Amino acid sequence: IGTEIIARAKPDGYTIGMGNFAPLAVNHALFKKLNFDPFTDIVPIALIERGPLVLMVRDDSPYKSVKDIVAAAKAAPGKLSYASGGIGGTHHLSGALFEHSAGVDMIHAPYKSGAAGATDLMSGQVHMMFEQMYSAMPAIKGGRLRALAITSKTRSPLLPELPTMAEQGYPAVEVLNWQGIVGPKGLSSEIVRQLNAACNKALQDADVREKITSQGNEVAGGSPEQFAALIKAEAPRWAKVVRDAKIEPE
Template identity: 40%
Template sequence: MAAALALSSPALANSAMAQGWPDRPVRIIVPFPPGGSNDIIARQLAEALRERLGQPVLVENRAGAGGNVGADSVAKSAPDGLTLLLAAPGPLAINEHLFRAIPFNPQRDFAPVALVATVPIVLMVTKDLAVHSVAELVAMAKRDPGKLAFGSSGNGSTNHLAGELLKAQAGIDIVHVPYRGAAPAMTDLVGGQIQMMFDNMPAALPQVRGGQVRGLAVAGATRAEALPDLPTIAESGVPGFEAEAWFGLVAPAATPAAALTRLQEACGAALADTALRARFAQGGAQAGTRLGADFGRFLVTEREKWGRVVAASGATVN
């Protein structure tokens, strides 16, 4: 009886749960198709978490509606810490500003776990396009308004909004072609069905290095270590241009504190591990350092920033 009463204490119950959790496999939902940067980062993280949680960590792709389908499934899943969402800014910071309505509330329906990685965005063109710089691309777009098409991993993705931002800041008319993920968009870029694309470094790097596409610039404030010869878009004639991708891990909002703490500790250990950091770096990603409430504050600032970008670009999705 005394033991039962003792375990009725919330602190002790949380402690007991933390010691035995997880007792089943953990699922990470990626709200985009396989093959893109989100998927690559998720699978690398899953392997590192498996070692630290002592359970299989499975990656499941649930694509659709710019990441909203997968995010909604996690928001409405059992809040036991066993179903997580690893997402790019779209469903966590952008889509609420871009779509007329989404079926979940990114601020209320998720508990922050970790900022897993930050990733430079690369502007690429098909190798047969007769441009070798951002200035030449902008000039071509101004000569032939509406003739150049840029692909993205879907409406509301960071590579979509990077294109919208370029349209607004460079004063050009280029056509957005949304795909169900970055991988099929890249396939069409390589094949010449679209002329240009912004994509995250882990997926873009092998294509640029292999010569399948031509890298023109990176979208961040500084050059990327993985492609140091590529200038930034800002230094290529579009001053003030800046866009960067990141990937964050969240759980359903009502997940018990003990499970969240365990997840945050496991993520912190994984992201500090030199082996995982090296795998991220090989693909051009940098391991994150924000956990729990710190990541939550980051999400607030990102929602505000991307809200301003969406408003300035005029982009909307029905």
């Protein structure tokens, strides 16, 4: 809804907002009809941050690595389950991408929220879950859940011992829930340039950077063109994941 409001706003530079990878690069594949076109009605201004997910299991789970999960899933197709915060969300698509990349068949267990899924993971109702790192950290640090991998290209300073999915043989399972500042179509190039410069300046502030990185996210920044290129590259990638997962558009 927020991104739609931005898309319908007057292009004077006074109404901008934060758009993330779901409305900008995924929803076009999940819904038959959107109230705005994310590729023509939105102007990318500046990418702000990227947030990885972690693949986690119960602390007492017999699975100690991604390799263990894949071996178990291949030995018993359709038996292992992964939780998500709902059909088509980041957790679900990460799990679906993992399934397809590993060539395994697992059960998707959608919940009303990521927190509800994590709760059932801790109680042993499901076997695993991909969760945003900032949401997963308390349970991981508290010893209730064990992280097996992170979906970023490189390891996180917050969990330097945690290997990436690529290190464990699945480079395609690189998932970053990115978000950035966007505006409505019709914004002048001068306004976009000024707003982009302000965003990049803010991202150099030590307090801003600490706030982002303390949650396990990566500071981004860059030009409007780089942000637009990211959206252009991500959209077909996630459309394929949706098709491979046989998710029917609503």
